Each structure stands twice: as structure tokens, then as C-alpha cells.
Amino acid sequence: MTEAQGGVRGWAAAHGGTWSRLRFTSLRLRLVVVFGLVALTAAVSASGIAYWLNREAVLTRTQDAVLRDFEQEMQNRAGALPQSPTQDELQHTAGQMANSSQRFSVLLVAADESGKTVYGNSGALNGFSLQDVPASLRKAVTKEQKVTSTNKYAYHLYWQRIVSDGTPYLVAGTKVIGGGPTGYMLKSLEPEAKDLNSLAWSLGIATGLALLGSALLAQAASTTVLKPVHRLGVAARRLGEGKLDTRLQVSGTDELADLSRTFNNAAAALEKRVDDMAARDNASRRFVADMSHELRTPLTAITAVTEVLEEELESGGIDPMVDPAVRLVVSETRRLNDLVENLMEVTRFDAGTARLVVDDVDVADQITACIDARAWLDAVELDAERGIHARLDPRRLDVILANLVGNALKHGGSPVRIAVREADEEVVIEVRDHGPGIPEDVLPHVFDRFYKASASRPRSEGSGLGLSIALENAHIHGGGITAANSAEGGAVFTLRLPRDSSPLTEEPDEGEKAKGDA
Known part of the structure; x- marks a missing residue:
């Protein structure tokens, strides 16, 4: 293959997709083509009929004149011969x-x-x-x-x-x-043939001019039709970007004007619905936040009392008949404390006020510290090499690990195995238990707030917010968590975090803020 051939083939490969999209997706082009085909069909039909009628008229007129003359000569001159x-x-x-x-x-x-x-x-x-x-x-x-x-x-x-x-x-x-x-x-009949050829050329030129005129007419018509459609498309994109105050200028009484009015009505209804939902959502968040703050004051006092009661339990100073009730109060107070803390954390995520405080951490050391602080060393197997460093928020990573490992210990089976590996620019942490696994109908909902797999255990330990909070903490790092069942048995939660989350701690500039607000 020559260099020129290669260049042509490369150009075709590079531009073939563009021409294909233009051919099949451009409404303007399709309008021009349809107008052109209609005009071409009409012009060719009219030219063909005109040519055929003129041809027959010319040939018939010449033929009749010649035959009459010949017949008359045969009668007058040939008939006079012996x-x-x-x-x-x-x-x-x-x-x-x-x-x-x-x-x-x-x-x-x-x-x-x-x-x-x-x-x-x-x-x-x-x-x-x-x-x-x-x-x-x-x-x-x-x-x-x-x-x-x-x-x-x-x-x-x-x-x-x-x-x-x-x-x-x-x-x-x-x-x-x-x-x-x-x-x-x-x-x-050569003179007549030349006249007919001239007529054919004239009709061909007329057909070409008609085709050109139809193309110009189609261009003008498509511009008239497509301008409102283009404006509607731009407005729809702006609406999709969250600019709910987008409206179209309506003029005229045709179908496109009706479409613009319908769009404006739909946009207004959508804006009102979103505003109402945002107001209710803000009110709900404020209620949860206010309720959590209000609960903290009495909880502080209750917690102080339960600590005294717990010390009395350890020293044996509590009546054995009251002992179960005191232990229940201590347990439920701790659970209520965890619930309030989780609600406040969820409120911060919903309000968008949660921020990262990143530091350079050794992932293996961070996992070891997490399980050691909660006395899980005997129930957890760690497969992680030291020296895998990442710039993360240590506190939020601790929250993620605590929720994942605690969930595995609570609902899975010991031992829980934690494996750490590097993949491209990510750190991947897998938490696997040896329990029965997660039912297939539960898998899509494991990260939903307040979701519990067993409806018969509505008062089981935990608030149903742990995995949701872990996922939010992964998202704020720019990562994510997935849940699946291992082929060897048990559930596997896979945490993926970027090696460096520092860019996510930077405040957006004024332009980005304005864009986000719009």
C-alpha cells in the first residue's frame, strides 16, 4: 500500500464516524434531503412527461407531413407511370x-x-x-x-x-x-433529434435549478423550524443542569409555540416541586440536627449516671434483683449515644459540611490501630504489608473500617479477614467474613439507611446507619464500597480509596461555586 493510499484510508477512518453521525442524526440534513428528493422527483417527472409529450408531438408532426407528401407524390407521379x-x-x-x-x-x-x-x-x-x-x-x-x-x-x-x-x-x-x-x-429525423436533445438539455437544466431552489428552500424552512427546536434543546440542557429558572420566549400560535408554552409550564411546575422538596428536605435535616443536639444534653447527664451505675455493678453494690435492669439501661444508653452520633454525622453529610482532614498514613498501621482499639485482634486476620501509604483522613478511615469489620463480626462468622493491595492509583481493602453471606434480595439495600435484613429483629444492636456512614466516608474521599458474596462462602466488602485525597480538601473557587449554585 502506498503512502497516499494509507493517508486516504486513515482520513476515512478518522472522519467516517463524523459523516455517519451527520448523515443519520442531522435533522437539517434530513430536511434538505427530503425536500431535494421531493423536488427531484417532481422535476424529473414533469420533465419526463414534457419531453415525452414534445417528442411525440414533434415526431408525429414531421412524420405526418412527410407521409402525406410521400403519399401524394406516389399518387400523382408514380401513379402516372406505365x-x-x-x-x-x-x-x-x-x-x-x-x-x-x-x-x-x-x-x-x-x-x-x-x-x-x-x-x-x-x-x-x-x-x-x-x-x-x-x-x-x-x-x-x-x-x-x-x-x-x-x-x-x-x-x-x-x-x-x-x-x-x-x-x-x-x-x-x-x-x-x-x-x-x-x-x-x-x-x-436528425434535425428533430437535435431539437429534442436541446429540449432535453433545457429540461435537465430546469431540473437542476429546481433541485437547487428546493435545497435553498429546505435550508430556509429548516432554519425556521430548527431555530425554536435548537432553543428548546438548549433550554432542556440548562434545565437538566439544574437551572430550573430557564424559560423560553414564546411568540406565535403555531405548534412550536404550543411546545414552548408546554415546556415553560413543565419547567415552572418542576421548579416549584423541587423548591418544595428542598424546603421539606432542609426542614427534615434541621429537625434531625436540632433533635440530635437537644438529645445530647440529657444524654450527657444520663451517661454520667449510667457510668456510676456501671461502677456499682462492677463493685457488686447493686441488688441482684435490679442488676438486669441496670445492665439494660447501660446498654441502651450506649446504643442511644451511638445513634445520636450517627445521626449528627449523617446530618453533616446531607448538609454538605463534612470535610476531610488528610494525613499521610500507613494503611496497615491504621487498620491495626482500629482493630486493636476495639479488642478485635483475636477475631481478625490481617493480610497487609507495611509501607502502603496514602493521604487520607485517618479518623474517617477508622470509621469505615470499624463499621465494615463490626458488621462482619456481628452478622458474619469469625475469623474476619482483611486484605490490602494496591491497584493503579488506588488502595483496595477487602473485608471478608465466614458467615452465610448476604441474601441476593438484600445485596442492593445493604448501604441504605436504617435498612435491616431481618424484619423480625427491629431492635437488634446497631442503628442501621453504619454501612451508610461508611459509604459516605468513602465517597467523600473520592472512593466507594461494594458488597458481594464470595464463591468460597461469606460476604466480601471491597473498599476502594484513592492514594491521594488531598485535591478533595481544596475549596472550590468562586466560578465553580456560582456554577454549582446555578
Whole structure:
């Protein structure tokens, strides 16, 4: 393959998709093509009909004039010849016949007194000859027909159009009634053919102009139609970007104006619905936040009391009959404390006030510290090499690990195995238990707030917010968590965090804030 061929093929590969999209997706192009096809069909049909009608009119007019002249010459001149003329007589008469107003070539055929066939040609002897006349025409001319009440003559005039060496001709022949020579005529239709060619060119030019005019008309029509559609598309994109105050300027009473009004009504309804939902959502968040803050004050006092009661339990100073109730109060107070803390954390995420405080951490050391602080060393197996560093928020990573490992210990089976590996620019942490796994109908909901797999355990330990908070903490790092069942048994939670979350701690500039607010 030559370099030029390679360049052409490369250009086609690079631009083929663009042309394909233009061909199949451009409404303007489709309108122009449809207008063009309609105009082309109409112009070609009209030109074809006009050409055919003019062709038949021109040829018929010329043909009728020539045949009338030839028939009259045969009656007047050929009919005046004796029944057995000589060749000179035929030659002279043929020349006279050819000098008529239509200027055609004549060939006369007869038998002389000796019965020999003689020919008379209006031109030279090597001019118009019997071989130039189609055999079928000669047979029809010389065939004697029966004379009846409807057929008064035994011989008739017959004609045929032929093409010889690219030139069209009219050939006709007849026999003198009552005995006499047989005459043939040859008339060139080249002038008429040239006139028809000129007509065809004129009609072709008219068709091209009609096609060009239809393309311009289609362009103008498509511009008129597509401008409102384009404005509607731009407005729809702005609406999709969250700019709910987008409206279209409506003018006119046509269908496009009705569509614009419908869009404006829908946008207004959507804006009102979103505003109402945002107001209710803000009110709900404020309620949760206020409730959490209000609960903290009495909880502080209750927690202080439960700590005293717990010390009394350890020292044996509590009546054995009251012991179960005191232990229940201590347990439920701790659970209520965790619930309030989780609610406040969720409120910060919903309000968008949660922020990262990143530090360079050794992932293995951070995991070890997490499980050691919660006395899980005997129940957790750690498969992680030291030296895997990442810039993360240590407190939020601790929250994620505590929720994942605590969930595995609570609902799975020991031992819980934690594996750490590096993948591209990410740190991947897998937490796997040896329990029965997660039911397939539960998998899509494990990260939902307050979701519990067993409806029969509504008061089980935990608030149903742990995995949701872990996922939010992963998202704020720019990562994520997925849940699945291992082929070897048990559930596997996979945490993916970027190696460096520092860019997420930067405040957006004024332009980005304005864009986000819009």
C-alpha cells in the first residue's frame, strides 16, 4: 500500500464516524434531503412527461407531413407511370418525387416489359437501396390484402422508425393502386433529434435549478423550524443542569409555540416541586440536627449516671434483683449515644459540611490501630504489608473500617479477614467474613439507611446507619464500597480509596461555586 493510499484510508477512518453521525442524526440534513428528493422527483417527472409529450408531438408532426407528401407524390407521379416502366423512367420520377417540400429520398421498384425488376433512385445508384428498408416493412408493403366493405384498397402505406449509424430515420412504403411501381421513402429525423436533445438539455437544466431552489428552500424552512427546536434543546440542557429558572420566549400560535408554552409550564411546575422538596428536605435535616443536639444534653447527664451505675455493678453494690435492669439501661444508653452520633454525622453529610482532614498514613498501621482499639485482634486476620501509604483522613478511615469489620463480626462468622493491595492509583481493602453471606434480595439495600435484613429483629444492636456512614466516608474521599458474596462462602466488602485525597480538601473557587449554585 502506498503512502497516499494509507493517508486516504486513515482520513476515512478518522472522519467516517463524523459523516455517519451527520448523515443519520442531522435533522437539517434530513430536511434538505427530503425536500431535494421531493423536488427531484417532481422535476424529473414533469420533465419526463414534457419531453415525452414534445417528442411525440414533434415526431408525429414531421412524420405526418412527410407521409402525406410521400403519399401524394406516389399518387400523382408514380401513379402516372406505365405498368411496366423502364429504369430511366423510374429514375426520373424518383428524382421528381424527392424534390418535394419535405426533401426525402425515394426508391421506386417495378418490373419492365421483360419481367426484370428495375429500380429508380432519387440519388446516386449507391444511395438509398432496398437493403435499407426493413424486411418486415417490405413484406407488409407488397402484401396484397382482400378488398372488403371495410378495406377498400388492396395495398396500404406503412412506415417505421429506424436508427442507422446513430442517425434516426423514417422509412415508409406503399404500392400504386391498380398496378404500378412500389415506392419507398427515407427521411432523416436528425434535425428533430437535435431539437429534442436541446429540449432535453433545457429540461435537465430546469431540473437542476429546481433541485437547487428546493435545497435553498429546505435550508430556509429548516432554519425556521430548527431555530425554536435548537432553543428548546438548549433550554432542556440548562434545565437538566439544574437551572430550573430557564424559560423560553414564546411568540406565535403555531405548534412550536404550543411546545414552548408546554415546556415553560413543565419547567415552572418542576421548579416549584423541587423548591418544595428542598424546603421539606432542609426542614427534615434541621429537625434531625436540632433533635440530635437537644438529645445530647440529657444524654450527657444520663451517661454520667449510667457510668456510676456501671461502677456499682462492677463493685457488686447493686441488688441482684435490679442488676438486669441496670445492665439494660447501660446498654441502651450506649446504643442511644451511638445513634445520636450517627445521626449528627449523617446530618453533616446531607448538609454538605463534612470535610476531610488528610494525613499521610500507613494503611496497615491504621487498620491495626482500629482493630486493636476495639479488642478485635483475636477475631481478625490481617493480610497487609507495611509501607502502603496514602493521604487520607485517618479518623474517617477508622470509621469505615470499624463499621465494615463490626458488621462482619456481628452478622458474619469469625475469623474476619482483611486484605490490602494496591491497584493503579488506588488502595483496595477487602473485608471478608465466614458467615452465610448476604441474601441476593438484600445485596442492593445493604448501604441504605436504617435498612435491616431481618424484619423480625427491629431492635437488634446497631442503628442501621453504619454501612451508610461508611459509604459516605468513602465517597467523600473520592472512593466507594461494594458488597458481594464470595464463591468460597461469606460476604466480601471491597473498599476502594484513592492514594491521594488531598485535591478533595481544596475549596472550590468562586466560578465553580456560582456554577454549582446555578
